[in-house]
Amino acid sequence: MNKQKPLMWIIAGQDSSGGAGIVADLLTTHDFDVTPSVVISALTAQNSQQLLGVEPCSVDFFKLQFDAIAMLQPCAIKVGMLANLEQVDVLTQTLHQLKRQQPDLKVVIDPVLVSSSGYNLGDVERVARFDRLFAEADLITPNIPELMTLTDTSIHSPEDLVKAAQQLAQRCQCAVLAKGGDSSFGERCVDVLCHFGSELVLSAPRIDTAHSHGTGCSLSSAIAAMLAHGYSLFDAVVAGKAYISRGLRLAVGQNSLPGAVAHWGRADQFADYPVIESSKTEIGRRYSALSNWPVAPQTAFARLDEQPGFYPLVDCFEWVEKLLHAGVRTLQLRIKEMAPAALKHCIFQSVQLAKQYRAQLFINDYWQLAIEAGAYGVHLGQEDIAANAVDLEAIARAGIRLGVSSHGEYELLRALALNPSYVAMGQVFATQSKVMPSAALGLTRFRQLCTLVDDCPIVAIGGIDLDNARPVIEAGADGLAVVSALSQSHAYLETIAKFNDIIGE
């Protein structure tokens, strides 16, 4: 069945060399499976080295292009180069109206004020006019020269970069992705996303290439495309950065000129993905990262003895007992409400019995009780880890395995950085068993996420039943975690047998 792709508008200039501008944007939308509509702001005669001329589109014709695509309602809009302040004003009004009609519309603005080929629309007076436009944005993505122009500051250190990005985010009330690729400080490329107190610090190795024309256009288009697909801002930024790293790695020049970043598909190798820095890492500290995410403990977490396979989550000892008798090898005790004494008793009793069966029993949330009881493993969500000062070193030293939840690219990278015993990904399909912070991944995205994981078992969770289990395994899952497929089954032994058949095929 052919599914309609999300629509995305691109407002940008044309670059005659094809390396940046509309051509880069269109190649990117192709790689990210969105359908583009285009409003051209200007024709430019340029290549990666020189800007020979700019022919702005008249304001009337600029408006006419919006009229022509008014019926093609976008999920996201990417804004690149604008040729003059009249265009800035027209676009500000257009976005303002669109956002009123469609509050979930995502707008990403790459403030092309200063380009590598010599384009310059930025001076302090003009910048004031851009602020009204930025107020309609969800994200703006300045490079260092643009950030300096927009904030009228100098940036010579990580501290300067973060301060300027925070200032701009505060002033324009939108997220700012400050791209540190041009910086002379530090060996790695560090980008900082600032957004009302939450922030993301991403680092990647510097890729030694002359072929980087069009990276800014391609990055902002990639992020807008993923927002159009419903990705969270953090996931879109992480995947966008990986796309550019892959593009730089694969870029080859044309003839004697330095060329453009390559558009050869989405990043499907872990090595192209950035490191997510936290206040606990050296780079994170330099960039004042707020995230409390720990680093991997010195002691490695014990590995699983068996692949997780069929992995039911249950909430009482009686179910643990039934499942162990039925031959289930991996299971989880997930209790959300129980008085402390009863909880402790239930955990100890379950751990004891699971040991007799040599089964892989994970205790959800209660890592201290899991250590006390000598459990096989503990499962923690990312909020549990970030908020509760979990002692990962103590878990690892006790020889207890750790499973970590993830909901998308950003969380998957954070989870893998801990080198856990398995990583859980979900919800794959919509679940009725828990209120989730994000939309279901769907099989395509789940499959893409699986390609990033090399040597860590993957547990799929969320909405998995006997009808959809097979493609989840085919997509790369090593285990299927279920709640309702078992708790609502009228014949649980049969259900277990059927799941085992599917997984064992």
Ligand SMILES: Cc1ncc(COP(=O)(O)OP(=O)(O)O)c(N)n1
């Ligand atoms: C195997 C597996 N995957 C995910 C979860 C969810 O954990 P968490 O995000 O901490 O949410 P709660 O289960 O605690 O509500 C899980 N428990 N098991």
Ligand SMILES: Cc1ncsc1CCOP(=O)(O)O
């Ligand atoms: C705990 C949890 N975490 C992500 S989805 C989920 C619930 C899965 O339940 P179900 O298998 O009924 O969809």
Ligand SMILES: [Mg+2]
């Ligand atoms: Mg939890």
